[in-house]
Amino acid sequence: MTGFAAMDPAPVEAAAQRLRQYGEQLATDWGTAKSGIAGAEGGIGTGRLADAFRQTYLPASQTVRTNADAFPPKFADLAADTSLASGIYTGMDDGTTALFGGAGAPSSPLGGR
Numbered sequence: 001m002t003g004f005a006a007m008d009p010a011p012v013e014a015a016a017q018r019l020r021q022y023g024e025q026l027a028t029d030w031g032t033a034k035s036g037i038a039g040a041e042g043g044i045g046t047g048r049l050a051d052a053f054r055q056t057y058l059p060a061s062q063t064v065r066t067n068a069d070a071f072p073p074k075f076a077d078l079a080a081d082t083s084l085a086s087g088i089y090t091g092m093d094d095g096t097t098a099l100f101g102g103a104g105a106p107s108s109p110l111g112g113r
Helices: 009-044 048-070 072-101
Strands: none
Touching: 009 048, 009 072, 048 072
16 A cells, blocks of 8 residues: 555546446346346247256246346446445545645645546
8 A cells, every 4th residue: 555545536426427327228138138038938848858947947047037137236336335435535635625735725636626
């Protein structure tokens, strides 16, 4: 560690917005894929072979779906945490500038916000 940390909040907020968008797109795409998978499962057929296949396939398929369903919202969580961190950084930067830097001091070593 160098004992110094600097953040330029504008690109961090832009990254948070992209994370939100990626999560929304992933949720949409996964919903489409999941519907396609469900539709194709009808093609497994009937009979002893199909029944034997389903005994192995369905539990594994459900595990994948459950885990995949939980993934897109994690992007929104990460975006919220990113925005929160940026806000905390900005608040602390403003506070220390007010305490130690006085009026007119730059708010960060990166030259502003």
